[in-house]
Amino acid sequence: MGGKNLGKVRQDFVQVKGRRIFINIVGEGEVIIFLHGGPGSNHKFFLPHVLPLSENFKLVLYDQSGCGKSDHLVNNDYSMEDEVETLEMLRQKLKLDKLNLFGESWGTILALLYATTHPDKVNKLFLTAAIGISSNGYKQFPKELLKRMTILDKIKLFIVDKKMKKGKASMKEMLKVIDPYYVYSCDNLQKKDQTPINSVVNNRIGTDISNNYDLIPKVHALSNIPIIVAQGSDDIIKPTKIKELLLDYIPHARLVEIENSGHWTVVEKSSELNRIATEFFQ
Template sequence: MKIKISRTNVSPVRLNVEVKSQGKLGDRPVAFILPGGPGADHTPYLSYACLQGVADLVFHDPRGCGQSNKDNPAGYTLNTYIDDVESIRQALSLDKIIVIGKSYGSMCALGYALRYPDNVEKLVLSAGAPSYRFPDTAKRNLKRKGTPEQIKVCEKLWAGKFSNRDELLTYFQLTQPLYSVRVKQQKSPDLIYKSKQFSYEVLNEGFKNDFWHFDYEAQLPKVTCPTLILAGRHDWINDVSHAEFMAARIPYSRLHVFENASHAMEVDAAEEYFQTIADFITL
C-alpha cells in the first residue's frame, strides 16, 4: 500500500508500506522494521518476516528509497525519517508499537523512542550507535582491518560522494567482507540487486549531514521502554563499544553481543539473532 505523508514542515510524499499480519492489525503486538543505510528499502529486511509468529509486522521504504516517492535531498534527514514513522503509525490507527531498527534504522528507532515515548511498547536497537561519534571508531577499525582498496572506497562513503549506483555497487563488492564474517567477497546477483534498490542519494545526504552532528547520548536515560540492544563483536562500522555505552545508560535495557558476527548479524548468526528478538517480544 502507499500512505500519503503530508506535514507542513516537509514535502508531501507517498511512502510504500507492506503489512504482514495475522488477522486484524493491532490485535497482536505490532513491530515496525526500520531499514538502515541510509538508503535501504524494506526488501533486505524481509528475513525479519520470521518474526510473524510473535508479532504483526510493518515494513516500509523510507522517502527516496525503493518504491516510495523521491524528495528534495533536504528531506532525507534523520528527523524526517522519525516523523515519517509516526505518520505511518497514525495512518494505520495503531496504539503502542514495537520498534526494531537495524544500523541507521537503529538510530532512527532510538530517536523515535525519545520523541514519541508514549507510542513505544518495546525497542530493539540492532548494530546501532547513539551519536555522531560512530564514524571515528569506524575509521579506526577500518584502518586496522581494511585493505588499501577498502580504505580508499570508504573515502566516498565518509564524504557522501557516490555519483551513481555503479559506484555504490563497487563499494558493496569491496567492503562485503567487513560487514559479514561469513560472506566472501564476490559479485553475486543478490549484491547487484541490493545496489539497484539502494538509494545512493539518500546515503550521500546522511554522510554529508546527519552523521556528523546527531547526538542522543545525554538523552539515553530518558528511554523508558524495555530495550534490547544487539551487537556483533566484529562490527567495524558501528563498533560494539557504542552498544555497550547505550546498555549502560538506558535504564530497562539488555545487551546481547554475537561473538562470531560482524554488522550483518542476521546473516552471521541468523538463528540466534531472530530467536533473541522473538524471545524479547514475547517477554
C-alpha cells in the first residue's frame, strides 16, 4: 500500500429488512460494493488484499445475512432471493443510483442474480473465481475438487463429513482438508484471514443454488452491462471451463486469465486483480 493515505474507515450497522447488516466503508470516490463468497463467509476475506483500491474508490464491504457481524435470520430462511433483496435495500440505504459490484465465488452468483433482477441499477460487474450462469457450474465445482484430491484427503473429507452430519465436527475441520486445493501455492494459505463459515447459511443457500439457480433465460438483461471475469489459471473451474459455463452465454463479457492462481485470486494475486479492477471501474 506504499504508505499512502487509504482514506477514512467507517464501520456501521445498517437496518435492512428488520435486521442489522454490518458494513465496512473505506476510502472516497466512485463506490464499489464487494460480495463475499461461501456462501456463509464474511467480508474479511477481501482484507487487506483489496485495500489499495481505496486510493481511488470508496469500498463498501458488508457481511451477508447470518455472516460475520450481521444478524442471523431467526428461522434460518436464507435464500438467493433474500440476499438480492438485501443488496437492493442496501443500495437504497446508501443512496446509490447504480452499483459497481465486485463478486467473488458465490459472490459472482449473487452479482449476476442482482444484475438480472435489477439491470437498470447496475453500472459494472467484476467477477472473480466465477462459478457460472446456472447450477451446472455449482454442481461441477465439488466434482472438479474431488478429482484433484489425494486418496488420503478424500478419506479425511469423508470422515469429517460424516462427523458434521452428526454434529461432532465443525466447518473449520472440513476447511482444513480442502483449503490447500483452493490455492495455486500452499504458501499463500497464510495470507488468507481465517474467516469462519456459517454452515447453516452455506447449506441453505447452497441447496437453493443447486435447485433453483438458472439465469440462462434472463441473460438478455445483462447485455448493456460491462462485465469482466478474472479467473485463476488453476481455479477449480478453470478459464476454459468458465468460458463454457458463463462466457458463452454472455458474449460481450471479457475473460482475463490470472496466471499462477487458484480459486482465491483475491489472496494470491491481489496486485494484479487490483490493477485490472482499477482500469475497469475508472
